[in-house]
Amino acid sequence: MRFIAAIKKECLILLRDKAGLAILFIMPLFLITIMSLIQDAPFKDYKENKIPIVYVDNDKDSLGSIIEKGLVNSGIFSVITEIDGTAANDENTKQSVARGEYRLGIIIPEGATKTMNKNVENRVDKMLANFGMAEKDSTVFQSDSIQLIILFDPAAKIAFRSSVSSTLDKFITRTEMETMLLIFSQKLGEASGIKQEAAIESRPLITLKEIQANDSKVAELLTNSVQHNVPAWAIFAMFYIVIPLASSMIKEREEGSALRLLIIPGSYMTCLYGKIFIYTIVCLIQFILMMMVGIYILPLLGLPAFEIGHNFIALVLMIIACALAATGYGFMVGSIFNSHHQAMVFGSVSVVILSAIGGVLVPVYVMPGIMQNISIISPLNWSLNGLNNVFLRQTDFTALVPDMLKLLGFFVVMILLSAKFNQMKKYK
Amino acid sequence: MSAAISIENLVHRYKDAEQVAVNDISLEIKEGEIFGLLGPNGAGKTTTISILSGLLKPMQGKVTIHGFDVTLQIDESKKLIGVVPQEIALYPTLTANENLEFFGSMYGIQKAALKDKIKNYLNLFGLENTGKKRVEQFSGGMKRRLNLIASLLHDPKILILDEPTASVDVQSRNLIIEFLRDLNKKGTTILYTSHYLEEAENLCTEIAIIDEGKIVIQGSPQQIIGSQPGFDNLETIFLKLTEKKLRD
Ligand SMILES: Nc1ncnc2c1ncn2[C@@H]1O[C@H](COP(=O)(O)OP(=O)(O)OP(=O)(O)O)[C@@H](O)[C@H]1O
Ligand SMILES: [Mg+2]
Numbered sequence: 278m279r280f281i282a283a284i285k286k287e288c289l290i291l292l293r294d295k296a297g298l299a300i301l302f303i304m305p306l307f308l309i310t311i312m313s314l315i316q317d318a319p320f321k322d323y324k325e326n327k328i329p330i331v332y333v334d335n336d337k338d339s340l341g342s343i344i345e346k347g348l349v350n351s352g353i354f355s356v357i358t359e360i361d362g363t364a365a366n367d368e369n370t371k372q373s374v375a376r377g378e379y380r381l382g383i384i385i386p387e388g389a390t391k392t393m394n395k396n397v398e399n400r401v402d403k404m405l406a407n408f409g410m411a412e413k414d415s416t417v418f419q420s421d422s423i424q425l426i427i428l429f430d431p432a433a434k435i436a437f438r439s440s441v442s443s444t445l446d447k448f449i450t451r452t453e454m455e456t457m458l459l460i461f462s463q464k465l466g467e468a469s470g471i472k473q474e475a476a477i478e479s480r481p482l483i484t485l486k487e488i489q490a491n492d493s494k495v496a497e498l499l500t501n502s503v504q505h506n507v508p509a510w511a512i513f514a515m516f517y518i519v520i521p522l523a524s525s526m527i528k529e530r531e532e533g534s535a536l537r538l539l540i541i542p543g544s545y546m547t548c549l550y551g552k553i554f555i556y557t558i559v560c561l562i563q564f565i566l567m568m569m570v571g572i573y574i575l576p577l578l579g580l581p582a583f584e585i586g587h588n589f590i591a592l593v594l595m596i597i598a599c600a601l602a603a604t605g606y607g608f609m610v611g612s613i614f615n616s617h618h619q620a621m622v623f624g625s626v627s628v629v630i631l632s633a634i635g636g637v638l639v640p641v642y643v644m645p646g647i648m649q650n651i652s653i654i655s656p657l658n659w660s661l662n663g664l665n666n667v668f669l670r671q672t673d674f675t676a677l678v679p680d681m682l683k684l685l686g687f688f689v690v691m692i693l694l695s696a697k698f699n700q701m702k703k704y705k
Numbered sequence: 706m707s708a709a710i711s712i713e714n715l716v717h718r719y720k721d722a723e724q725v726a727v728n729d730i731s732l733e734i735k736e737g738e739i740f741g742l743l744g745p746n747g748a749g750k751t752t753t754i755s756i757l758s759g760l761l762k763p764m765q766g767k768v769t770i771h772g773f774d775v776t777l778q779i780d781e782s783k784k785l786i787g788v789v790p791q792e793i794a795l796y797p798t799l800t801a802n803e804n805l806e807f808f809g810s811m812y813g814i815q816k817a818a819l820k821d822k823i824k825n826y827l828n829l830f831g832l833e834n835t836g837k838k839r840v841e842q843f844s845g846g847m848k849r850r851l852n853l854i855a856s857l858l859h860d861p862k863i864l865i866l867d868e869p870t871a872s873v874d875v876q877s878r879n880l881i882i883e884f885l886r887d888l889n890k891k892g893t894t895i896l897y898t899s900h901y902l903e904e905a906e907n908l909c910t911e912i913a914i915i916d917e918g919k920i921v922i923q924g925s926p927q928q929i930i931g932s933q934p935g936f937d938n939l940e941t942i943f944l945k946l947t948e949k950k951l952r953d
Contacts, residue, residue, distance in 0.1 A: 282810035286799070293798045293839075533794035537808060537855065540758050540788045542780040544811035 279544065283551030290525065291555065297521040301559055302566065305514030309507055309570055313580055317502040330354040331370045331382040331428075338390030340423075343452050344383075344445075354381075374428040381441060382428035389423045397457045401464060425449065507571035507583045508668065509637040512660045514567065515560045515599055516631065519607035519624035522556050526611030527620055549699070553604050553692075560600030586668045591677055595667055598684040599660040605691030606656070612695035631655045659683045708769075709863050709894040710734040710757065715766035717752055726752040727763075728918030734911070739885065739895040741909035743902065743939075745947050749918040750898040751791055754867050757896075758788045770863065787861030791868050791898075793848045794855070797841035801832060801851055804840060805858065812859035819858065826854040830880065846873040853881065857888075864888065866897040870904065882908055902940040912939070916947045 291297060330348060334341040348354045357379070360369045367384055374382040427445060429438050529535040538545040571583025586592065607624070614620035632638060634648070635657030641649055652658045663680035712732040718725040727749040734740045742750050755761040756768055759779045768775045773782040795804045802823060809819040827833050830850040840848060853869055866885075870878045882904060889895050899905050905912060906926045913923040922929055926939060936942045 279811055279813065282807055286796070286803070286807045289803060290796060290798055529796075532797060533790060533792045534796050536760065536790055536792075537788075537794040538811065539760055540783060540786075540790075541808070541811045542783040547811070 279547050280551060280554075283544075283548045284555055286548075287525075287551050287555040291521075291559070294521070294525075297524070300521055301514075301518065301563060305510060305517070305563060305567060306570055308514065309510045309567055310575065310578070312510055313502045313506040313571075313575055314578060316506060317580060328354050328381060329357050329379055331360065331365050331374065331379050332356045332358055333365045333367060333370050333382070333384040334358075335367070335387040336385045336389040338388075340390040340393055340452060340456075341385045344385060344449075348383075371428060374430055377430045380430040382426075383445070384426040384428070386424050386426070389425070392423050393453060393456060394460070397453065397460050401457060401461050404461075405464065423449070501581055503571055503575050503580050503583050504668070505640050507567060507575075508664045509632075509640075509661055511564050511567035512599060512603075512635075512657050512664070513628070513632045513637050514563050515603040515660075516606060516628045516657060517625070518556055518560055518563075518603050519610050519628055520621060522552070522604065522607030523611030523614065523620040523624055524617060525552065526608070527614065527617050530615075531617075545699075549608075553608060556604045556607065557597075557600045560603050561596060564596050564600070584668060588667055588674070591674050592664075592667045594674075595660075595663045595677055595681060598663070598681045598688075601688040602656050602660065602684040602691075605688035605695075609691040609695045609698075612698040628657075632657045634658065636661055656684060656687050659687075707736055707771075708733045709736045709738070709771060710740075710896065711767075711769045712753070712757075713767045715753065715756065715763055715768060717749075717756060717761065717763045717765075719752075725918050727756070730766075730915065730918070730920055732913060732920070732923070734894065734896055736894050737889070737892065738911050739889050739897065739909045741905040741912040742896060742898045742915065743900075743905055743912060743943065744898075744915040744921075747917075748915045748947075750915065751867055752918075753915075754788065754865055754896075754898070757865060758786060759783055784859075785861060786863045786865055787856040787859065789853050789856045789864070789866040789869050791871070793840075793852050795840050795848065795852060798839055800837050800839050801827065801843075802836040804851065805855060808855045809858040814858060822858055823854075826857065829884070830854060846877040849873050850877060850881070853884075861893070863894045863896065866895070868898055868900065870899060870901060878904070902943055903938070906939040914943060914946060921946045 332345055332348065334345060345356060348356050358365050360373050360378075363369065365382075370379075370382040370384065373379055425445070427442060429441075529538075535545070538548055568583065568585060572585065573582075576582045606628075610620050610624045610627075614623065632655070634652050635641075635655030636644070636652055637657055641652045641658065641661075644652065659680045663677050663684070666676055666680070710732070711734075712730055715727050715730045716725060717727040726747075730749070730753065742753065744750055752761065756763045757770070757775060759775050759782065762776055770782040770785050773785070775782045796807070799807070805823045805826075806819060809823065810816075814822070823836070824833075827836055830853070832847060832850060832854075835843070835847065840851065843851065849869065849872070853866070856864065856866075864885075869881055869885075873881070878901075885895055885897070886908065897905075897909075909926060911923075911925055912929060914921045914929075922932070922942075924932065929939065929942060930937060933942050933945070936945065
């Protein structure tokens, strides 16, 4: 069989190309190990370092303690109530935040609970009055607003300010609503107050969602250096196949063996398909090796082990789609360029750019908004996204289909483009 | 004898080139001939061969191989020819055996038959001990001989050779020439280019000298020498017809 012969030839050439093998297998292993080690600390910071918030509770009543509990439970803030050994008060809080020692301070005014309760009670009374009586209450309802003071470090970014403000806002609205409900039901004499209070406190008052990217679970899991770097650099290595693949195609043309193939009827295309086949297999082997490093080697270096998820069929299909896309890309570069130099420079620079855009160097969710939008043009992003779907989100197969189709579509487009260029080369 | 190769009004100009490489050439190479296509550097020999082997699409003209049009019936015409390219066309990191096995398989030759053939040819060309050696470790002459073998494996009816004896020693050259003569006796038509005029004069049954893409003279070596009074060998006639200036 001609196809078998083509594959055998490709294997032999590949196995004898020591530098090519190093690029294919050794380089990515180093990349994964080194990047996981380097990024271990920053990832931990991202996950574990909380924003210190100076908390001055002049209220010393239920609203003050509900907010404090909420802040603590949020997981975003670490609540500080002492500055340099003395209890935080209005003065020293203002000063230390202004000096930038803390980025954030919150002062709950005296009597905040009382004010809130009064407001709520007024409102409830008015509502009950509206329900129960035909004639309207003539007294105008006056509510004193609670002046909650948020202090920001002058250097804090606007985005940070607004997200903290809106989080606190939601907080207070919610507390207000809950207090209102409580008083409402107390007044109606239906349920016991104690039971209600317990119910309120057990509710989570603030969630991570308001501040972090919308996909909180993934964000949380991804804030682990290994979980990001292993698939990211495995994909990078796969696409880096552009170098050995394009180089092998150009070499074949330079050495003249391509000429001989063109003279043998039908053999040129057979060989090109053989190449695509072999390099796709190489991509798969590469990927499996990378996963093994993540699972077995990285833990030996004190890093967490790589989580591979449970859906193996989805994983295999996803990897094949990635491998085809990567091989297709290399094939296209090898078809377009005539010199090694051009292909190497274009190939490596383009893969680095596509991987930066695609979230290999830093995860997409920590990129600025514009870059997050741009990232969707990179096939490395589709690959990474699809694989993370398998590894982290544990989604079912249908969720992978869009990325898989994009990768396969990319492969087809690359092959068609290459065919065009190969045709042009043939009849120069 | 019928025409093995027929070339009618062939014109080819490379993209971006100012001059035409092949300028209205018409030739007929009969079955059983050893045809020598001679000419100085840049005359258009390789271009003509590339068109014959289906590597280049001619701008104008019609080329057939045993009646098959090389641009329309590419596969049929390719099957009839074996082409020995001017440059070595082998995989340097593969061994001689691996190269021959691969190209033989690409021609669809059965494995057992192929193994026998390879062994015979390697013996014939004095490469019997180098089958397991990588081509990159071969000398220039060894590479040329292997380059030739790789084009013979499928027993082509027509063998086209572009300077098969360039840069090889006398022993190798004689071996190759004797081999071609033998092959021709067994019925293979041969088209060959060379810069060695004496070699061509001895080997060829028919010769065409081309210069700047045009045929300058054509005939058997004896006819050509006879047609030029005062000249008694091909080389002097060649120099007279193509003049002494250097070509590119
Ligand atoms: N790829 C190409 N692109 C442009 N011009 C070319 C190309 N190949 C050859 N030529 C030009 O076409 C003409 C014929 O070249 P060709 O290679 O056919 O000559 P040749 O007779 O084989 O010469 P030589 O004896 O040196 O091998 C030359 O002028 C050459 O410069
Ligand atoms: Mg030539």
